[in-house]
Amino acid sequence: MRRRGIAIIGLGLAVRPHALSLTDLSASADVLYAVSQSQARCQAFAAEYPFPTTTDIDAVLADARVEAVILLTPPSTHRDLGTRILESGRHLLVEKPVGLVTADAEALQALAKARQRKLGVVFQHRFRPAFMRLAELVAEGGLGPLAAGQCLVPWWRPQSYYDEPGRGTLARDGGGVLLTQAIHTLDLLRALVGSVEIHSSLVSTTAMHRMETEDHVAALATFGARAPGMILATTACFPGFSESIDLVFARGTARLEGGMLSLHRHDGSTETVGQEQAFGSGADPMAFAHDAHRALIADFLQAIDEDRAPxxxxxxxxxxxxxxxxxxxxxxxxxxxP
Structure with a gap:
């Protein structure tokens, strides 16, 4: 793998695991620019990480050495900035949720395909060993057909989190708990069971928060071909607990909770993969290790080298x-x- 010229655009809350990952991946990633509109953020970032900073995005996109961009700005900027990046000929790795509405993500996907550029998404949970093992078991089919399942995201965010200007609004974030927190676990669920059909849902803003969008959603669904399922996602569950996916198969039950997989087969055998650790379910949304981000970025760079999809x-x-x-x-x- 040859060393690729990289730019990071956006030096806010989400940048830390990316910066740590790129430091680890210095043999394959040469960070040429770290970009923010705020000079103060540039200075704070430069004091902590060894990457050049700038406020001039035009100069970054004019530099032929930049081959790929990691976009970490708020969702309201994703479509416009992502379009500029892809049209300039760069590959794009973008933080979730990719725009304010689904049409934003669809537009970037279509543009990346038309320009023959790689479009990756920061769903780093796909690289947790526990998920990877469960995905392998499901693909092998040894657990038998899926019979039932549930997906729970019982997280907590204090009111101070939503008091930040724009947070939890349609104008900046595009949505509430589903789009900004539960999206990771929903992506894992979809990757494991295939199709998820929603039959009905309760969507609420609880008395725990003052915010424009939802902080609590419960839904009835069908997972896969015909397995009954339930989904619950909230940021009103103090002090915050690990997200979990329980899948009941004909020959065993799998529980994916945080970073751990617990498998109980009907023949009496069990299997445990991963370890318990923090994943940002409580008041500090960045309280997690960066190993999954590192694996995701490494795969994105390798996808460029191998000319395949991330x-x-x-x-x-x-x-x-x-x-x-x-x-x-x-x-x-x-x-x-009430």
């Missing part, structure tokens, strides 16, 4: 966004909870 690509974000749209529109109740 493990998590444009098709994945579009499919997961459409699942979220279904949860928000197929509602039997929507509004402020």
């Amino acid at each position: 493990v998590v690509c444009g098709e994945d974000i579009v499919a997961t966004r459409r699942l979220i749209d279904a949860m928000l529109t197929r509602t039997i109740s929507k509004g402020k909870a």
Whole structure:
């Protein structure tokens, strides 16, 4: 793998695991620019990481040495900046949720395909060993057909989190708990079971938060061909607990919780993969290790070298966004909870 010229655009809350990962991947990634509109953020970033900073995005996109861009700006900027990046001939790795609405993600996916550029999405949970092992077992078919399942995201965010200007609004974030927190777990669920059909949902903003968008969603669904399923996602569950996916198969039950897989087969055998660790379920959304980000970025760079799609690509974000749209529109109740 040859060393690629990289630019990071956006030096806000999400940048830390990317910067640490790129430091680890210095043999294959040469970070030429770290970009922010804020000079203060550039200075703060430069004090912590060994990458050149700038506020001049035009100069970055004019530099032929830049081959790929990691876009970490707010969702409201993804479509415009992502379009500029792809039209300039760069490959693009973009932080979730990729735009304010699903059409933004669809547009970037189509543009990347037309320009023959790689479009990757920061769904780093796909690179956790526990998920990878469960995906392998499901693909092998040894657990038998899926019989039932549930997906739970019982997270917590204090009101101070939503008091930041724009956070939890349609104008900046595009949505609430589904789009900005549960999207990772929903992507894992979809990758494991294939299709997810939403039948009905309850969408609410609880009394725990003052915010424009939803902080609590519960839905009834079908996983795969005909397995009954349930999904719950919230940021109103103090102090915050690990997200989990339980899948009941004909020959065993798998529980994916945080970074651990627990498998119980009907023949009495068990299997455990991964380890318990923090994943940002509580008040600090960045309280997690960066190893999964490192693996995701390494795969993105390798995809460029091998001229293949990244493990998590444009098709994945579009499919997961459409699942979220279904949860928000197929509602039997929507509004402020008492």
